[in-house]
Amino acid sequence: MPKDGPDLSPPTVLRLSEYLLILEQFSKENKEIISSRELADAYGNNASQVRQDIFRLENSGRLGQGYSTWELAEEIRRTLGLSDIRKVCIVGIGNLGKALATHVPFSDYGMSLAAAFDTSPNIIGKNINDLQVQDFTELSKTIKDKNIVIGAICVPTNVAQSVCDTLVENGVRGILNYSRIRLKAPKHVSIQYQQVICSFMQLSYKVSND
Amino acid sequence: MPKDGPDLSPPTVLRLSEYLLILEQFSKENKEIISSRELADAYGNNASQVRQDIFRLENSGRLGQGYSTWELAEEIRRTLGLSDIRKVCIVGIGNLGKALATHVPFSDYGMSLAAAFDTSPNIIGKNINDLQVQDFTELSKTIKDKNIVIGAICVPTNVAQSVCDTLVENGVRGILNYSRIRLKAPKHVSIQYQQVICSFMQLSYKVSND
DNA sequence: TAGATTGTTAATCGATTAACAATC
DNA sequence: TAGATTGTTAATCGATTAACAATC
Numbered sequence: 001m002p003k004d005g006p007d008l009s010p011p012t013v014l015r016l017s018e019y020l021l022i023l024e025q026f027s028k029e030n031k032e033i034i035s036s037r038e039l040a041d042a043y044g045n046n047a048s049q050v051r052q053d054i055f056r057l058e059n060s061g062r063l064g065q066g067y068s069t070w071e072l073a074e075e076i077r078r079t080l081g082l083s084d085i086r087k088v089c090i091v092g093i094g095n096l097g098k099a100l101a102t103h104v105p106f107s108d109y110g111m112s113l114a115a116a117f118d119t120s121p122n123i124i125g126k127n128i129n130d131l132q133v134q135d136f137t138e139l140s141k142t143i144k145d146k147n148i149v150i151g152a153i154c155v156p157t158n159v160a161q162s163v164c165d166t167l168v169e170n171g172v173r174g175i176l177n178y179s180r181i182r183l184k185a186p187k188h189v190s191i192q193y194q195q196v197i198c199s200f201m202q203l204s205y206k207v208s209n210d
Numbered sequence: 211m212p213k214d215g216p217d218l219s220p221p222t223v224l225r226l227s228e229y230l231l232i233l234e235q236f237s238k239e240n241k242e243i244i245s246s247r248e249l250a251d252a253y254g255n256n257a258s259q260v261r262q263d264i265f266r267l268e269n270s271g272r273l274g275q276g277y278s279t280w281e282l283a284e285e286i287r288r289t290l291g292l293s294d295i296r297k298v299c300i301v302g303i304g305n306l307g308k309a310l311a312t313h314v315p316f317s318d319y320g321m322s323l324a325a326a327f328d329t330s331p332n333i334i335g336k337n338i339n340d341l342q343v344q345d346f347t348e349l350s351k352t353i354k355d356k357n358i359v360i361g362a363i364c365v366p367t368n369v370a371q372s373v374c375d376t377l378v379e380n381g382v383r384g385i386l387n388y389s390r391i392r393l394k395a396p397k398h399v400s401i402q403y404q405q406v407i408c409s410f411m412q413l414s415y416k417v418s419n420d
Numbered sequence: 421t422a423g424a425t426t427g428t429t430a431a432t433c434g435a436t437t438a439a440c441a442a443t444c
Numbered sequence: 445t446a447g448a449t450t451g452t453t454a455a456t457c458g459a460t461t462a463a464c465a466a467t468c
Contacts, residue, residue: 008415009435017411018403021390035449042392047449048437055451064444064449080411081418088410095309102305104406105390111410150413174413176406180231180315182252190416192409193228196314196386199402200298200321201227201290203360203384205218206400208291219459245425257425258461265427274425274468 008079012053016076018043019053020109023073035066082110087148089115089172091163092155093123093133096178100152101128114146115139143170150174157181218289222263226286228253229263230319233283245276292320297358299325299382301373302365303333303343306388310362311338324356325349353380360384367391 008016022042026034036047036054043050054060054067057075061067077083088111090097097116106113118124119136126133134142142148151167153160153175160179167175168185175191177183183191218226232252236244246257246264253260264270264277267285271277287293298321300307307326316323328334329346336343344352352358361377363370363385370389377385378395385401387393393401 007419010412011435013412013415014408017408017415018405020411021405021408022392025391037449044392046437048439049435051450051452052436061450062444063442063451064447066449079415081414082411086414086417095305095312099305099309100406104410106407106410109407109411111414149417150410152410174417176409176413181235182232182254188420190413192413194404194406194409195228195231196310196404197316197319198224198227198231199386199404200314200316200360200362201230201292201319202220202223203386203400203402204292204296204321205223205227205290207296207359207384209217210398221459247425256461258463259459261426261428262460271426272468273427273466274423276425 008056012056013080015043015045015049015053016057017080019050020073020076020080023069023076024108026069027073032069033066034069034072039067077110080110084110086111086150087114087146088112088150088152089117089139089143089148090152090154091117091136091139091167092153093118093126093128094154097152097154098128100154101131111150114148115142117142139166140170143167143172148172150176152176152178153183154178218266222266223290225253225255225259225263226267227290229260230283230286230290233279233286234318236279237283242279243276244279244282249277287320290320294320296321296360297324297356298322298360298362299327299349299353299358300362300364301327301346301349301377302363303328303336303338304364307362307364308338310364311341321360324358325352327352349376350380353377353382358382360386362386362388363393364388 019039036050040047040050057079088106090101093116101113101116113131116128116131116133117136117139118133123133124135149172151172153163155163157179160181161183164175164183164185168189173189176194177191178194180195185191229249246260250257250260267289270285298316300311303326311323311326323341326338326341326343327346327349328343333343334345359382361382363373365373367389370391371393374385374393374395378399383399386404387401388404390405395401
């Protein structure tokens with residue numbers, strides 16, 4: 001029983017987060033029990049991998065009976081650290097930042113968008129979802145006061161590194177980077193790259209080769 | 211010498227596309243030669259993996275001398291199918307679609323944004339980067355006429371599947387999905403999921419566990 | 421030349437898939 | 445009960461890392 005300590009592999013963590021969206025869907029359709037096979041069909045992998053992923057959780061289904069949609073979702077949430085509402089900020093409220101702020105369902109998944117920053121006077125003070133866009137100069141204070149640990153960088157490439165530095169200085173440990181440069185940050189900081197152009201390139205390769 | 215046929219693993223394809231951004235950077239700084247070590251340092255992996263990735267390409271560097279920044283970039287582009295300009299469309303020109311249309315540097319990486327669609331009369335006819343947003347009803351004809359093979363879905367979740375179906379019917383074989391549902395499509399169609407909330411969840415896990 | 425660096429094979433590591441007893 | 449399904453170990457597969465001869 002080597003089942004303790006949180007040490008899920010990155011692919012497993014990614015899939016768990018994606019299962020959560022699917023479980024949400026099933027939940028809405030009032031499906032209370034789901035089997036590894038059904039989840040696999042919805043996801044596009046196989047039942048064995050689903051069970052292997054769920055096996056890593058602290059506890060899970062009922063032997064021989066499938067998983068309770070609700071309990072499984074709850075357990076995934078807990079494992080991903082979403083039980084206590086995690087606070088997030090967005091830096092740079094252009095089209096992209098605005099899109100994230102308005103369309104990402106933070107509150108459905110144990111997070112809350114706690115602050116948004118920009119430097120443009122046209123944007124500062126505007127409201128997005130009951131949240132007022134703040135001046136970038138207030139970033140340090142706000143992040144510390146509100147205990148924000150995750151930040152999305154949606155600023156132009158040339159200022160991305162300096163925004164990253166400021167975030168890190170003030171205690172942010174998870175960064176979603178939409179700029180096109182590779183950021184330098186201390187090892188304790190996790191960076192997720194969202195380089196849209198790279199996704200298009202991957203598609204180009206696939207389209208060329210089958 | 212088992213070096214033919216295009217059969218790069220997904221992680222390798224992803225990294226190659228990311229190397230390309232880095233090479234671009236070095237190129238701008240007039241660095242003409244780059245070693246596997248330098249590239250690895252910039253990327254954040256190790257020289258061995260860089261060489262292994264490049265080894266998969268048809269040809270590459272000069273033994274003992276490093277890689278020509280320009281030639282390597284060109285070879286990656288070729289391998290990813292970006293030599294002949296690949297045409298792309300975006301469906302749904304809300305904040306997100308607008309952000310992609312304006313900020314993704316398609317033309318720097320062998321692609322071209324050839325069409326954009328929406329259903330709202332407020333948006334149809336507007337110009338983005340010399341491109342006029344078209345009525346969604348023109349999608350089928352336009353995609354076929356212009357030979358568009360890649361599409362980004364930036365529409366609300368409830369219509370995403372039907373947009374996907376229309377794209378596939380008209381010959382699109384690569385889809386970037388920004389909606390929150392899992393799309394059903396024939397096997398010859400590649401789908402890349404860009405579920406932003408999942409990226410945030412992955413960060414949450416990392417932030418919780420180190 | 422000697423030091424640096426690639427191309428390429430081999431070794432290691434990790435992730436996926438298969439299998440099946442235990443359970444409901 | 446019999447059929448379905450999980451939990452978990454073992455087997456397979458693939459990706460990363462190490463090593464080093466060949467080359468400049």
